[in-house]
Amino acid sequence: MSLQKYFRDFNKTIKMDYDVKSELASKRDILLKKLRDSNELPGFTELNQGSYIMYTGVEPLDKEYDIDVGLRFNVNKNDYESPMELKNKICDILKNHTEYGAKVKKPCVTVTYKKNGETAYHVDLVVYTYEDKDDMESQLYLARGKDSIPEEICWEKSDPKGLVDYINNKFETETKDREQYRRVIRYMKRWKNLKFSSSGNAEPPSIGITLIAADKFEVSKSYDYLEEEWKYDDLEALIGFAKAIQNLFKLQGVSENGRLLYRIKYPLPSSLNFESDTDIFKKMTDSYMTDFKDKVDRLVNDLEEVKEEADEVEQCKLLNKIFGDDFKIPEKKNASKKQVNCIPVSSSSGV
CATH class of the missing domain: 1.10.1410 (Poly(a)-polymerase, middle domain)
Structure with a gap:
């Protein structure tokens, strides 16, 4: 028997479980529907990011799974004085969605879920706007920062799809x-x-x-x-x-x-x-x-x-x-x- 067999078994053990990915995707879709149904946000298209879509995810040692979702809002960056406007609105809409609610972090808004009495999942929602909303190929900007650290709030050039x-x-x-x-x-x-x-x-x-x-x-x-x-x-x-x-x-x-x-x-x-x-x-x-x-x-x-x-x-x-x-x-x-x-x-x- 070859050592390669044991490496493949190891890979199967640590590779993110497909059923977990399906459950995460379901949580994501519910959140996106709630945001789309809100009258407080402009329209957006989603973009899966991170190891989930790169197919390199591993089972987390702490058993808390996550999924990154980009929200490309159909607006111009210059339509907003602060990157925090869209992030704070998302947080307000989702604040009572789970027991843990939503939390604004520097790169995203995070929604955390509990399963069997313990923290089990979180969905990171990353906010993007366009340089020119009429040109879907124009520069994307990530809304970075949180209100408690005002000096770090900024619009940051980003290319999430290009990276994936x-x-x-x-x-x-x-x-x-x-x-x-x-x-x-x-x-x-x-x-x-x-x-x-x-x-x-x-x-x-x-x-x-x-x-x-x-x-x-x-x-x-x-x-x-x-x-x-x-x-x-x-x-x-x-x-x-x-x-x-x-x-x-x-x-x-x-x-x-x-x-x-x-x-x-x-x-x-x-x-x-x-x-x-x-x-x-x-x-x-x-x-x-x-x-x-x-x-x-x-x-x-x-x-x-x-x-x-x-x-x-x-x-x-x-x-x-x-x-x-x-x-x-x-x-x-x-x-x-x-x-x-x-x-x-x-x-x-x-x-």
């Missing part, structure tokens, strides 16, 4: 190459959720991991002439991607206590219509970024150790330490002892 297309179109069709691309993103997202605190800005943003994958990920597969099919190697692809992230860190200086500080500066693609200052990791301090580097370095070393281990069960034990208990350890009798028995006749890598 950029990531999804790494591979233009539904191929097994694209499936590996998405699996490796999920592995990295589960790893970072386990290794970083979600409070503050200590955790690298998921969109950063995903965008680097769109630019740097390379498929790892080999052709088995006996079975006449391509065999995919997620371990090799994951090592390659982790090394690609590792190579992006640049020395920034030295801290007061003598620690070398590193960071990644990674702007959104210049081909997209975002603000010019779009470093995805800008909210992370140099210290947090250096922690990120240290953990990526350790990940690369740990994955290389997995690669060098010949016993399949021992490999899975090492991967369990990296990815947690969702990466299952097989019993000896269910696994072949030596990975060498699974090496295909001829191999090659590349997209």
Whole structure:
């Protein structure tokens, strides 16, 4: 049995559940109908965003699921003195929709749901307006900020559909190459959720991991002439991607206590219509970024150790330490002892 089988099982375990996605979609549709039925808002078209529509979602460790929905209002940005007008109206309309109500956050309005007595879902509604409402291809602006921090309220150039297309179109069709691309993103997202605190800005943003994958990920597969099919190697692809992230860190200086500080500066693609200052990791301090580097370095070393281990069960034990208990350890009798028995006749890598 190949180690790849255990990677695929791990992917099935951490991949966002389809039934949950359906339930989230139902919550979204109810909210959108309520907003459309209101006389207080102009018309809008929705746009699904985030991992939900990029097909890279993972089961959250805290079991609170979310979905991002863009609301492209058919109005001009200049029709509103403040970006808060539309956000506050949405919040007022939805304030009694659930027990938790609605809350204005810097990038969105969030509606939270309870299930079985516990917080279970939240829907993030992101507000956009146009430069020219009569031209659906004109610049979109995101309503950023909240009333309690007036200095941060602004209209921000944004290109949400362009970003989704950029990531999804790494591979233009539904191929097994694209499936590996998405699996490796999920592995990295589960790893970072386990290794970083979600409070503050200590955790690298998921969109950063995903965008680097769109630019740097390379498929790892080999052709088995006996079975006449391509065999995919997620371990090799994951090592390659982790090394690609590792190579992006640049020395920034030295801290007061003598620690070398590193960071990644990674702007959104210049081909997209975002603000010019779009470093995805800008909210992370140099210290947090250096922690990120240290953990990526350790990940690369740990994955290389997995690669060098010949016993399949021992490999899975090492991967369990990296990815947690969702990466299952097989019993000896269910696994072949030596990975060498699974090496295909001829191999090659590349997209």
